[in-house]
Amino acid sequence: MxxxxxxxxxxxxxxxxxxxxxxxxxxxxxxxxxxxxxxxxxxxxxxxxxxxxxxxxxxxxxxxxxxxxxxxxxxxxxxxxxxxxxxxxxxxxxxxxxxxxxxxxxxxxxxxxxxxxxxxxxxxxxxxxxxxxxxxxxxxxxxxxxxxxxxxxxxxxxxxxxxxxxxxxxxxxxxxxxxxxxxxxxxxxxxxxxYEVEPREAWKRLKTRTNSPKFLAVVRELAAFREQYAQENNVPRNRVFKDDALVELASAKPKAHTDLSGLRLLLREARRGAIADGILAAVQKGVNCPQDQMPKPDRSREKLQVNPALADLLRVLLKSKTESSGVAAKLIASSADLDAIAAGERDLPALSGWRSEVFGLDALRLCDGKIALAAKGNNVETVEL
CATH class of the missing domain: 3.30.420.10 (Ribonuclease H-like superfamily/Ribonuclease H)
Known part of the structure:
Protein backbone atom coordinates (compact mmCIF):
# COMPACT_ATOMS: atom_id res chain seq x y z
CA MET A 1 0.00 0.00 0.00
CA TYR A 195 -19.88 25.96 -5.56
CA GLU A 196 -19.58 29.74 -5.44
CA VAL A 197 -21.58 31.29 -2.63
CA GLU A 198 -22.27 34.99 -3.11
CA PRO A 199 -22.72 36.61 0.35
CA ARG A 200 -25.47 38.91 -0.93
CA GLU A 201 -27.49 35.84 -1.95
CA ALA A 202 -26.98 33.88 1.29
CA TRP A 203 -30.28 35.10 2.82
CA LYS A 204 -32.26 33.07 0.30
CA ARG A 205 -31.30 29.84 2.07
CA LEU A 206 -32.92 30.96 5.32
CA LYS A 207 -36.45 30.14 6.43
CA THR A 208 -38.30 32.97 8.13
CA ARG A 209 -41.83 33.31 9.45
CA THR A 210 -42.40 36.63 7.74
CA ASN A 211 -41.68 37.85 4.23
CA SER A 212 -41.85 41.54 5.09
CA PRO A 213 -39.38 43.37 2.81
CA LYS A 214 -38.22 45.55 5.74
CA PHE A 215 -37.49 42.49 7.84
CA LEU A 216 -35.83 40.65 4.96
CA ALA A 217 -33.60 43.66 4.28
CA VAL A 218 -32.04 43.20 7.72
CA VAL A 219 -31.88 39.42 7.25
CA ARG A 220 -30.06 39.92 3.94
CA GLU A 221 -27.40 42.19 5.46
CA LEU A 222 -26.83 39.92 8.46
CA ALA A 223 -26.57 36.85 6.24
CA ALA A 224 -24.16 38.65 3.90
CA PHE A 225 -21.94 39.75 6.80
CA ARG A 226 -21.93 36.25 8.28
CA GLU A 227 -21.07 34.61 4.96
CA GLN A 228 -18.27 37.08 4.20
CA TYR A 229 -16.82 36.81 7.71
CA ALA A 230 -16.94 33.00 7.55
CA GLN A 231 -15.23 32.95 4.15
CA GLU A 232 -12.50 35.42 5.09
CA ASN A 233 -11.74 33.71 8.41
CA ASN A 234 -12.38 30.15 7.16
CA VAL A 235 -14.77 29.27 9.97
CA PRO A 236 -18.19 27.57 9.72
CA ARG A 237 -20.99 30.10 9.37
CA ASN A 238 -22.67 28.66 12.48
CA ARG A 239 -19.54 29.54 14.47
CA VAL A 240 -20.23 33.20 13.64
CA PHE A 241 -23.88 32.97 14.64
CA LYS A 242 -26.56 30.39 13.95
CA ASP A 243 -29.65 30.78 11.79
CA ASP A 244 -32.01 31.17 14.74
CA ALA A 245 -29.75 33.86 16.21
CA LEU A 246 -29.75 35.66 12.86
CA VAL A 247 -33.55 35.75 12.82
CA GLU A 248 -33.53 36.95 16.44
CA LEU A 249 -31.10 39.74 15.51
CA ALA A 250 -33.29 40.79 12.56
CA SER A 251 -36.30 40.98 14.87
CA ALA A 252 -34.57 42.80 17.73
CA LYS A 253 -32.55 45.19 15.50
CA PRO A 254 -29.89 45.98 18.13
CA LYS A 255 -28.38 49.47 17.93
CA ALA A 256 -25.53 49.19 20.42
CA HIS A 257 -23.21 46.59 21.92
CA THR A 258 -25.20 46.63 25.15
CA ASP A 259 -28.28 45.47 23.21
CA LEU A 260 -26.48 42.29 22.16
CA SER A 261 -26.12 41.03 25.73
CA GLY A 262 -29.87 40.65 26.05
CA LEU A 263 -30.23 38.31 23.08
CA ARG A 264 -30.84 34.72 24.12
CA LEU A 265 -29.57 32.88 21.03
CA LEU A 266 -26.42 34.85 20.23
CA LEU A 267 -23.14 33.12 21.05
CA ARG A 268 -21.04 34.84 23.71
CA GLU A 269 -18.14 35.27 21.26
CA ALA A 270 -20.43 37.19 18.90
CA ARG A 271 -21.30 39.85 21.49
CA ARG A 272 -17.94 41.59 21.24
CA GLY A 273 -15.13 42.36 18.84
CA ALA A 274 -15.31 42.18 15.06
CA ILE A 275 -18.43 40.01 14.94
CA ALA A 276 -20.39 42.35 17.19
CA ASP A 277 -19.26 45.37 15.16
CA GLY A 278 -20.27 43.59 11.96
CA ILE A 279 -23.69 42.69 13.35
CA LEU A 280 -24.49 46.26 14.34
CA ALA A 281 -23.29 47.62 10.99
CA ALA A 282 -25.35 45.02 9.10
CA VAL A 283 -28.49 45.76 11.10
CA GLN A 284 -28.08 49.49 10.55
CA LYS A 285 -27.56 48.96 6.82
CA GLY A 286 -30.66 46.79 6.59
CA VAL A 287 -32.80 49.24 8.56
CA ASN A 288 -31.72 52.09 6.29
CA CYS A 289 -32.23 50.14 3.06
CA PRO A 290 -34.16 52.20 0.48
CA GLN A 291 -37.61 50.86 -0.37
CA ASP A 292 -36.71 50.13 -3.99
CA GLN A 293 -33.67 48.05 -2.96
CA MET A 294 -35.40 45.83 -0.44
CA PRO A 295 -35.35 42.10 -1.21
CA LYS A 296 -38.45 40.62 -2.72
CA PRO A 297 -39.20 36.99 -1.81
CA ASP A 298 -40.04 34.61 -4.63
CA ARG A 299 -43.77 34.15 -4.36
CA SER A 300 -44.23 32.68 -7.81
CA ARG A 301 -44.98 29.22 -6.45
CA GLU A 302 -47.41 30.66 -3.88
CA LYS A 303 -49.50 32.18 -6.68
CA LEU A 304 -49.74 28.97 -8.67
CA GLN A 305 -53.26 27.74 -9.20
CA VAL A 306 -52.57 24.04 -8.82
CA ASN A 307 -55.13 21.60 -10.16
CA PRO A 308 -54.91 18.95 -7.40
CA ALA A 309 -56.52 16.21 -9.48
CA LEU A 310 -54.09 16.80 -12.34
CA ALA A 311 -51.17 16.89 -9.90
CA ASP A 312 -52.24 13.49 -8.57
CA LEU A 313 -52.42 12.11 -12.11
CA LEU A 314 -48.90 13.40 -12.76
CA ARG A 315 -47.69 11.59 -9.65
CA VAL A 316 -49.20 8.35 -10.95
CA LEU A 317 -47.60 8.96 -14.34
CA LEU A 318 -44.21 9.63 -12.74
CA LYS A 319 -44.40 6.45 -10.68
CA SER A 320 -45.31 4.49 -13.79
CA LYS A 321 -42.41 5.99 -15.74
CA THR A 322 -39.88 5.34 -12.97
CA GLU A 323 -40.97 1.72 -12.71
CA SER A 324 -40.73 1.15 -16.46
CA SER A 325 -37.46 3.05 -16.94
CA GLY A 326 -35.75 2.12 -13.69
CA VAL A 327 -34.74 5.75 -13.11
CA ALA A 328 -35.07 7.17 -9.59
CA ALA A 329 -38.12 9.45 -9.34
CA LYS A 330 -36.18 12.11 -7.43
CA LEU A 331 -33.82 12.45 -10.37
CA ILE A 332 -36.71 13.16 -12.75
CA ALA A 333 -39.05 15.50 -10.86
CA SER A 334 -39.84 16.64 -7.33
CA SER A 335 -43.31 16.93 -5.83
CA ALA A 336 -43.06 20.72 -6.21
CA ASP A 337 -42.23 20.25 -9.90
CA LEU A 338 -45.36 18.17 -10.42
CA ASP A 339 -47.51 20.83 -8.74
CA ALA A 340 -45.91 23.48 -10.95
CA ILE A 341 -46.64 21.49 -14.10
CA ALA A 342 -50.23 21.01 -12.97
CA ALA A 343 -50.46 24.79 -12.49
CA GLY A 344 -49.26 25.50 -16.02
CA GLU A 345 -45.54 26.13 -15.56
CA ARG A 346 -43.41 24.85 -18.41
CA ASP A 347 -39.90 26.16 -17.76
CA LEU A 348 -38.78 23.23 -15.63
CA PRO A 349 -35.91 20.71 -15.84
CA ALA A 350 -38.46 17.87 -15.69
CA LEU A 351 -39.74 18.97 -19.11
CA SER A 352 -36.41 19.28 -20.89
CA GLY A 353 -33.37 17.21 -21.85
CA TRP A 354 -33.40 13.50 -21.16
CA ARG A 355 -36.21 13.94 -18.61
CA SER A 356 -38.56 14.96 -21.39
CA GLU A 357 -37.94 11.60 -23.06
CA VAL A 358 -38.70 9.64 -19.90
CA PHE A 359 -41.49 11.73 -18.44
CA GLY A 360 -41.87 15.30 -19.70
CA LEU A 361 -43.44 14.72 -23.10
CA ASP A 362 -46.14 12.43 -21.73
CA ALA A 363 -46.67 14.79 -18.78
CA LEU A 364 -47.49 17.59 -21.21
CA ARG A 365 -49.72 15.31 -23.28
CA LEU A 366 -51.56 14.33 -20.10
CA CYS A 367 -52.05 17.99 -19.19
CA ASP A 368 -53.34 18.71 -22.72
CA GLY A 369 -55.86 15.85 -22.60
CA LYS A 370 -54.13 13.89 -25.36
CA ILE A 371 -53.51 10.78 -23.25
CA ALA A 372 -55.15 9.11 -20.27
CA LEU A 373 -53.92 6.64 -17.67
CA ALA A 374 -55.31 3.13 -17.38
CA ALA A 375 -54.62 0.23 -15.06
CA LYS A 376 -53.57 -2.98 -16.72
CA GLY A 377 -52.92 -5.69 -14.19
CA ASN A 378 -50.28 -4.36 -11.80
CA ASN A 379 -49.15 -1.69 -14.25
CA VAL A 380 -50.36 1.77 -15.24
CA GLU A 381 -50.24 2.51 -18.96
CA THR A 382 -50.90 5.56 -21.13
CA VAL A 383 -53.87 5.49 -23.51
CA GLU A 384 -54.14 7.70 -26.59
CA LEU A 385 -57.26 9.85 -26.72
Whole structure:
Protein backbone atom coordinates (compact mmCIF):
# COMPACT_ATOMS: atom_id res chain seq x y z
CA MET A 1 0.00 0.00 0.00
CA UNK A 2 1.88 3.05 -1.26
CA UNK A 3 1.50 6.58 0.12
CA UNK A 4 2.73 9.40 -2.12
CA UNK A 5 4.32 12.33 -0.30
CA UNK A 6 6.40 14.02 -3.03
CA UNK A 7 5.53 15.90 -6.19
CA UNK A 8 7.80 13.68 -8.28
CA UNK A 9 6.09 10.46 -7.15
CA UNK A 10 2.69 11.99 -7.80
CA UNK A 11 3.82 13.09 -11.25
CA UNK A 12 5.03 9.56 -12.05
CA UNK A 13 1.73 8.04 -10.98
CA UNK A 14 -0.37 10.57 -12.88
CA UNK A 15 1.63 10.07 -16.06
CA UNK A 16 1.05 6.33 -15.80
CA UNK A 17 -2.65 6.88 -15.07
CA UNK A 18 -2.97 9.05 -18.18
CA UNK A 19 -2.15 5.97 -20.27
CA UNK A 20 -5.39 4.31 -19.14
CA UNK A 21 -9.02 4.88 -20.10
CA UNK A 22 -9.98 5.90 -16.58
CA UNK A 23 -8.74 6.53 -13.05
CA UNK A 24 -10.86 6.36 -9.89
CA UNK A 25 -10.62 9.19 -7.38
CA UNK A 26 -11.80 9.87 -3.83
CA UNK A 27 -10.87 12.22 -1.00
CA UNK A 28 -10.96 12.38 2.76
CA UNK A 29 -11.41 15.78 4.35
CA UNK A 30 -12.52 17.67 7.45
CA UNK A 31 -15.03 20.49 7.55
CA UNK A 32 -16.35 20.64 11.09
CA UNK A 33 -14.11 23.54 12.13
CA UNK A 34 -13.66 25.40 8.82
CA UNK A 35 -15.74 27.09 6.12
CA UNK A 36 -13.80 25.41 3.34
CA UNK A 37 -13.04 21.71 3.44
CA UNK A 38 -9.55 20.79 4.61
CA UNK A 39 -8.20 18.20 2.19
CA UNK A 40 -6.45 15.45 4.17
CA UNK A 41 -6.06 12.53 1.77
CA UNK A 42 -6.55 11.65 -1.90
CA UNK A 43 -7.05 8.10 -3.14
CA UNK A 44 -6.33 7.14 -6.74
CA UNK A 45 -6.52 3.85 -8.61
CA UNK A 46 -5.78 2.79 -12.17
CA UNK A 47 -7.69 -0.14 -13.71
CA UNK A 48 -6.90 -3.46 -12.07
CA UNK A 49 -8.18 -6.13 -9.73
CA UNK A 50 -6.00 -5.58 -6.67
CA UNK A 51 -4.27 -2.77 -4.76
CA UNK A 52 -1.11 -2.74 -6.86
CA UNK A 53 -2.39 0.07 -9.11
CA UNK A 54 -3.85 2.12 -6.25
CA UNK A 55 -2.17 4.79 -4.12
CA UNK A 56 -2.83 7.21 -1.30
CA UNK A 57 -1.70 10.81 -1.78
CA UNK A 58 -0.87 12.90 1.29
CA UNK A 59 -1.73 16.57 0.52
CA UNK A 60 -0.49 17.54 3.98
CA UNK A 61 3.09 16.68 3.00
CA UNK A 62 5.29 19.77 2.67
CA UNK A 63 7.11 18.10 -0.24
CA UNK A 64 4.04 17.67 -2.41
CA UNK A 65 2.25 19.89 -4.92
CA UNK A 66 -1.05 18.76 -6.41
CA UNK A 67 -0.28 20.24 -9.83
CA UNK A 68 0.47 16.82 -11.43
CA UNK A 69 -3.00 15.67 -10.33
CA UNK A 70 -4.57 18.80 -11.78
CA UNK A 71 -2.76 18.13 -15.05
CA UNK A 72 -4.35 14.68 -15.05
CA UNK A 73 -7.74 16.28 -14.37
CA UNK A 74 -7.24 18.45 -17.47
CA UNK A 75 -6.28 15.45 -19.63
CA UNK A 76 -9.48 14.70 -21.54
CA UNK A 77 -8.26 11.28 -22.71
CA UNK A 78 -8.71 9.74 -19.25
CA UNK A 79 -12.09 9.58 -17.49
CA UNK A 80 -11.98 10.61 -13.84
CA UNK A 81 -14.39 8.45 -11.83
CA UNK A 82 -15.89 9.60 -8.51
CA UNK A 83 -18.79 8.52 -6.34
CA UNK A 84 -21.01 11.39 -5.12
CA UNK A 85 -18.47 13.87 -6.44
CA UNK A 86 -19.95 17.19 -5.35
CA UNK A 87 -17.91 17.76 -2.18
CA UNK A 88 -14.73 16.46 -3.81
CA UNK A 89 -15.17 18.77 -6.77
CA UNK A 90 -15.76 21.76 -4.51
CA UNK A 91 -12.38 21.14 -2.87
CA UNK A 92 -10.53 21.09 -6.18
CA UNK A 93 -12.42 24.07 -7.56
CA UNK A 94 -11.71 26.21 -4.49
CA UNK A 95 -8.06 25.15 -4.45
CA UNK A 96 -7.18 25.42 -8.15
CA UNK A 97 -10.30 26.39 -10.15
CA UNK A 98 -10.12 23.07 -11.98
CA UNK A 99 -12.70 20.36 -12.65
CA UNK A 100 -11.83 16.81 -13.73
CA UNK A 101 -12.66 16.34 -17.41
CA UNK A 102 -14.26 14.11 -18.46
CA UNK A 103 -16.00 13.26 -15.20
CA UNK A 104 -18.09 10.21 -14.31
CA UNK A 105 -20.13 10.09 -11.10
CA UNK A 106 -21.20 6.57 -10.15
CA UNK A 107 -23.95 7.82 -7.84
CA UNK A 108 -25.63 9.71 -10.67
CA UNK A 109 -25.11 6.78 -13.04
CA UNK A 110 -26.57 4.34 -10.51
CA UNK A 111 -29.71 6.47 -10.18
CA UNK A 112 -30.11 6.37 -13.95
CA UNK A 113 -29.49 2.61 -13.98
CA UNK A 114 -32.22 1.76 -11.47
CA UNK A 115 -30.36 1.54 -8.15
CA UNK A 116 -32.64 4.03 -6.39
CA UNK A 117 -32.27 7.56 -5.08
CA UNK A 118 -28.85 8.79 -3.91
CA UNK A 119 -27.57 5.23 -3.64
CA UNK A 120 -24.62 4.86 -1.27
CA UNK A 121 -21.19 3.53 -2.16
CA UNK A 122 -21.54 0.59 0.21
CA UNK A 123 -24.72 -0.52 -1.55
CA UNK A 124 -23.00 -0.48 -4.94
CA UNK A 125 -19.99 -2.35 -3.55
CA UNK A 126 -22.32 -5.04 -2.23
CA UNK A 127 -24.58 -5.29 -5.30
CA UNK A 128 -22.04 -4.85 -8.10
CA UNK A 129 -18.60 -5.68 -6.74
CA UNK A 130 -19.94 -8.37 -4.39
CA UNK A 131 -17.72 -6.96 -1.68
CA UNK A 132 -18.00 -5.14 1.62
CA UNK A 133 -16.67 -1.93 3.13
CA UNK A 134 -15.14 -1.72 6.60
CA UNK A 135 -16.97 1.11 8.37
CA UNK A 136 -14.67 1.33 11.42
CA UNK A 137 -12.67 4.33 10.14
CA UNK A 138 -15.60 6.31 8.74
CA UNK A 139 -15.55 9.04 11.40
CA UNK A 140 -11.82 9.23 11.87
CA UNK A 141 -9.70 12.40 12.07
CA UNK A 142 -8.00 12.29 8.67
CA UNK A 143 -5.72 15.21 9.50
CA UNK A 144 -3.76 13.29 12.14
CA UNK A 145 -0.50 11.64 11.19
CA UNK A 146 0.59 8.91 10.95
CA UNK A 147 -2.46 7.18 9.50
CA UNK A 148 -3.12 3.69 10.81
CA UNK A 149 -3.16 0.66 8.55
CA UNK A 150 -6.92 0.39 9.17
CA UNK A 151 -7.41 3.98 8.00
CA UNK A 152 -5.34 3.37 4.89
CA UNK A 153 -7.22 0.19 4.01
CA UNK A 154 -10.58 1.90 4.51
CA UNK A 155 -9.55 4.84 2.32
CA UNK A 156 -8.10 2.69 -0.44
CA UNK A 157 -11.26 0.58 -0.65
CA UNK A 158 -13.09 3.72 -1.78
CA UNK A 159 -11.27 3.60 -5.12
CA UNK A 160 -10.46 -0.08 -5.64
CA UNK A 161 -14.10 -1.27 -5.60
CA UNK A 162 -15.02 1.83 -7.59
CA UNK A 163 -13.25 0.42 -10.66
CA UNK A 164 -15.61 -2.53 -10.97
CA UNK A 165 -18.62 -0.33 -10.22
CA UNK A 166 -17.61 2.13 -12.96
CA UNK A 167 -17.03 -0.58 -15.55
CA UNK A 168 -20.41 -2.17 -14.81
CA UNK A 169 -22.39 1.09 -14.84
CA UNK A 170 -20.62 2.39 -17.93
CA UNK A 171 -21.50 -0.81 -19.78
CA UNK A 172 -25.14 -0.55 -18.63
CA UNK A 173 -25.35 3.03 -19.89
CA UNK A 174 -23.96 1.96 -23.25
CA UNK A 175 -26.56 -0.83 -23.49
CA UNK A 176 -29.45 1.51 -22.72
CA UNK A 177 -28.09 4.54 -24.62
CA UNK A 178 -28.31 6.60 -21.44
CA UNK A 179 -24.75 7.88 -21.15
CA UNK A 180 -25.96 11.25 -22.44
CA UNK A 181 -28.39 11.44 -19.50
CA UNK A 182 -25.53 11.19 -17.03
CA UNK A 183 -23.51 13.73 -19.00
CA UNK A 184 -26.36 16.25 -18.65
CA UNK A 185 -26.30 15.83 -14.86
CA UNK A 186 -22.50 16.13 -14.79
CA UNK A 187 -22.78 19.59 -16.36
CA UNK A 188 -24.37 20.79 -13.13
CA UNK A 189 -21.53 19.32 -11.06
CA UNK A 190 -18.91 21.04 -13.21
CA UNK A 191 -20.55 24.44 -13.20
CA UNK A 192 -18.61 26.91 -11.00
CA UNK A 193 -21.86 28.54 -9.83
CA UNK A 194 -22.69 25.28 -8.04
CA TYR A 195 -19.88 25.96 -5.56
CA GLU A 196 -19.58 29.74 -5.44
CA VAL A 197 -21.58 31.29 -2.63
CA GLU A 198 -22.27 34.99 -3.11
CA PRO A 199 -22.72 36.61 0.35
CA ARG A 200 -25.47 38.91 -0.93
CA GLU A 201 -27.49 35.84 -1.95
CA ALA A 202 -26.98 33.88 1.29
CA TRP A 203 -30.28 35.10 2.82
CA LYS A 204 -32.26 33.07 0.30
CA ARG A 205 -31.30 29.84 2.07
CA LEU A 206 -32.92 30.96 5.32
CA LYS A 207 -36.45 30.14 6.43
CA THR A 208 -38.30 32.97 8.13
CA ARG A 209 -41.83 33.31 9.45
CA THR A 210 -42.40 36.63 7.74
CA ASN A 211 -41.68 37.85 4.23
CA SER A 212 -41.85 41.54 5.09
CA PRO A 213 -39.38 43.37 2.81
CA LYS A 214 -38.22 45.55 5.74
CA PHE A 215 -37.49 42.49 7.84
CA LEU A 216 -35.83 40.65 4.96
CA ALA A 217 -33.60 43.66 4.28
CA VAL A 218 -32.04 43.20 7.72
CA VAL A 219 -31.88 39.42 7.25
CA ARG A 220 -30.06 39.92 3.94
CA GLU A 221 -27.40 42.19 5.46
CA LEU A 222 -26.83 39.92 8.46
CA ALA A 223 -26.57 36.85 6.24
CA ALA A 224 -24.16 38.65 3.90
CA PHE A 225 -21.94 39.75 6.80
CA ARG A 226 -21.93 36.25 8.28
CA GLU A 227 -21.07 34.61 4.96
CA GLN A 228 -18.27 37.08 4.20
CA TYR A 229 -16.82 36.81 7.71
CA ALA A 230 -16.94 33.00 7.55
CA GLN A 231 -15.23 32.95 4.15
CA GLU A 232 -12.50 35.42 5.09
CA ASN A 233 -11.74 33.71 8.41
CA ASN A 234 -12.38 30.15 7.16
CA VAL A 235 -14.77 29.27 9.97
CA PRO A 236 -18.19 27.57 9.72
CA ARG A 237 -20.99 30.10 9.37
CA ASN A 238 -22.67 28.66 12.48
CA ARG A 239 -19.54 29.54 14.47
CA VAL A 240 -20.23 33.20 13.64
CA PHE A 241 -23.88 32.97 14.64
CA LYS A 242 -26.56 30.39 13.95
CA ASP A 243 -29.65 30.78 11.79
CA ASP A 244 -32.01 31.17 14.74
CA ALA A 245 -29.75 33.86 16.21
CA LEU A 246 -29.75 35.66 12.86
CA VAL A 247 -33.55 35.75 12.82
CA GLU A 248 -33.53 36.95 16.44
CA LEU A 249 -31.10 39.74 15.51
CA ALA A 250 -33.29 40.79 12.56
CA SER A 251 -36.30 40.98 14.87
CA ALA A 252 -34.57 42.80 17.73
CA LYS A 253 -32.55 45.19 15.50
CA PRO A 254 -29.89 45.98 18.13
CA LYS A 255 -28.38 49.47 17.93
CA ALA A 256 -25.53 49.19 20.42
CA HIS A 257 -23.21 46.59 21.92
CA THR A 258 -25.20 46.63 25.15
CA ASP A 259 -28.28 45.47 23.21
CA LEU A 260 -26.48 42.29 22.16
CA SER A 261 -26.12 41.03 25.73
CA GLY A 262 -29.87 40.65 26.05
CA LEU A 263 -30.23 38.31 23.08
CA ARG A 264 -30.84 34.72 24.12
CA LEU A 265 -29.57 32.88 21.03
CA LEU A 266 -26.42 34.85 20.23
CA LEU A 267 -23.14 33.12 21.05
CA ARG A 268 -21.04 34.84 23.71
CA GLU A 269 -18.14 35.27 21.26
CA ALA A 270 -20.43 37.19 18.90
CA ARG A 271 -21.30 39.85 21.49
CA ARG A 272 -17.94 41.59 21.24
CA GLY A 273 -15.13 42.36 18.84
CA ALA A 274 -15.31 42.18 15.06
CA ILE A 275 -18.43 40.01 14.94
CA ALA A 276 -20.39 42.35 17.19
CA ASP A 277 -19.26 45.37 15.16
CA GLY A 278 -20.27 43.59 11.96
CA ILE A 279 -23.69 42.69 13.35
CA LEU A 280 -24.49 46.26 14.34
CA ALA A 281 -23.29 47.62 10.99
CA ALA A 282 -25.35 45.02 9.10
CA VAL A 283 -28.49 45.76 11.10
CA GLN A 284 -28.08 49.49 10.55
CA LYS A 285 -27.56 48.96 6.82
CA GLY A 286 -30.66 46.79 6.59
CA VAL A 287 -32.80 49.24 8.56
CA ASN A 288 -31.72 52.09 6.29
CA CYS A 289 -32.23 50.14 3.06
CA PRO A 290 -34.16 52.20 0.48
CA GLN A 291 -37.61 50.86 -0.37
CA ASP A 292 -36.71 50.13 -3.99
CA GLN A 293 -33.67 48.05 -2.96
CA MET A 294 -35.40 45.83 -0.44
CA PRO A 295 -35.35 42.10 -1.21
CA LYS A 296 -38.45 40.62 -2.72
CA PRO A 297 -39.20 36.99 -1.81
CA ASP A 298 -40.04 34.61 -4.63
CA ARG A 299 -43.77 34.15 -4.36
CA SER A 300 -44.23 32.68 -7.81
CA ARG A 301 -44.98 29.22 -6.45
CA GLU A 302 -47.41 30.66 -3.88
CA LYS A 303 -49.50 32.18 -6.68
CA LEU A 304 -49.74 28.97 -8.67
CA GLN A 305 -53.26 27.74 -9.20
CA VAL A 306 -52.57 24.04 -8.82
CA ASN A 307 -55.13 21.60 -10.16
CA PRO A 308 -54.91 18.95 -7.40
CA ALA A 309 -56.52 16.21 -9.48
CA LEU A 310 -54.09 16.80 -12.34
CA ALA A 311 -51.17 16.89 -9.90
CA ASP A 312 -52.24 13.49 -8.57
CA LEU A 313 -52.42 12.11 -12.11
CA LEU A 314 -48.90 13.40 -12.76
CA ARG A 315 -47.69 11.59 -9.65
CA VAL A 316 -49.20 8.35 -10.95
CA LEU A 317 -47.60 8.96 -14.34
CA LEU A 318 -44.21 9.63 -12.74
CA LYS A 319 -44.40 6.45 -10.68
CA SER A 320 -45.31 4.49 -13.79
CA LYS A 321 -42.41 5.99 -15.74
CA THR A 322 -39.88 5.34 -12.97
CA GLU A 323 -40.97 1.72 -12.71
CA SER A 324 -40.73 1.15 -16.46
CA SER A 325 -37.46 3.05 -16.94
CA GLY A 326 -35.75 2.12 -13.69
CA VAL A 327 -34.74 5.75 -13.11
CA ALA A 328 -35.07 7.17 -9.59
CA ALA A 329 -38.12 9.45 -9.34
CA LYS A 330 -36.18 12.11 -7.43
CA LEU A 331 -33.82 12.45 -10.37
CA ILE A 332 -36.71 13.16 -12.75
CA ALA A 333 -39.05 15.50 -10.86
CA SER A 334 -39.84 16.64 -7.33
CA SER A 335 -43.31 16.93 -5.83
CA ALA A 336 -43.06 20.72 -6.21
CA ASP A 337 -42.23 20.25 -9.90
CA LEU A 338 -45.36 18.17 -10.42
CA ASP A 339 -47.51 20.83 -8.74
CA ALA A 340 -45.91 23.48 -10.95
CA ILE A 341 -46.64 21.49 -14.10
CA ALA A 342 -50.23 21.01 -12.97
CA ALA A 343 -50.46 24.79 -12.49
CA GLY A 344 -49.26 25.50 -16.02
CA GLU A 345 -45.54 26.13 -15.56
CA ARG A 346 -43.41 24.85 -18.41
CA ASP A 347 -39.90 26.16 -17.76
CA LEU A 348 -38.78 23.23 -15.63
CA PRO A 349 -35.91 20.71 -15.84
CA ALA A 350 -38.46 17.87 -15.69
CA LEU A 351 -39.74 18.97 -19.11
CA SER A 352 -36.41 19.28 -20.89
CA GLY A 353 -33.37 17.21 -21.85
CA TRP A 354 -33.40 13.50 -21.16
CA ARG A 355 -36.21 13.94 -18.61
CA SER A 356 -38.56 14.96 -21.39
CA GLU A 357 -37.94 11.60 -23.06
CA VAL A 358 -38.70 9.64 -19.90
CA PHE A 359 -41.49 11.73 -18.44
CA GLY A 360 -41.87 15.30 -19.70
CA LEU A 361 -43.44 14.72 -23.10
CA ASP A 362 -46.14 12.43 -21.73
CA ALA A 363 -46.67 14.79 -18.78
CA LEU A 364 -47.49 17.59 -21.21
CA ARG A 365 -49.72 15.31 -23.28
CA LEU A 366 -51.56 14.33 -20.10
CA CYS A 367 -52.05 17.99 -19.19
CA ASP A 368 -53.34 18.71 -22.72
CA GLY A 369 -55.86 15.85 -22.60
CA LYS A 370 -54.13 13.89 -25.36
CA ILE A 371 -53.51 10.78 -23.25
CA ALA A 372 -55.15 9.11 -20.27
CA LEU A 373 -53.92 6.64 -17.67
CA ALA A 374 -55.31 3.13 -17.38
CA ALA A 375 -54.62 0.23 -15.06
CA LYS A 376 -53.57 -2.98 -16.72
CA GLY A 377 -52.92 -5.69 -14.19
CA ASN A 378 -50.28 -4.36 -11.80
CA ASN A 379 -49.15 -1.69 -14.25
CA VAL A 380 -50.36 1.77 -15.24
CA GLU A 381 -50.24 2.51 -18.96
CA THR A 382 -50.90 5.56 -21.13
CA VAL A 383 -53.87 5.49 -23.51
CA GLU A 384 -54.14 7.70 -26.59
CA LEU A 385 -57.26 9.85 -26.72
Missing amino acids: KTITTTQDLSNFCKAAAEHDYVTVDTEFLRERTYYSKLCLIQLAMPGTDESNAVLVDPLSEELSLEPLYDLFRDTSTVKVFHAARQDLEIFWVDAQVFPEPLFDTQVAAMVCGFGEQVGYETLVRKIARGSVDKSSRFTDWSRRPLSEAQKSYALADVTHLRQIYEYLSAELDKTNRKRWVEEEIQILTNPST
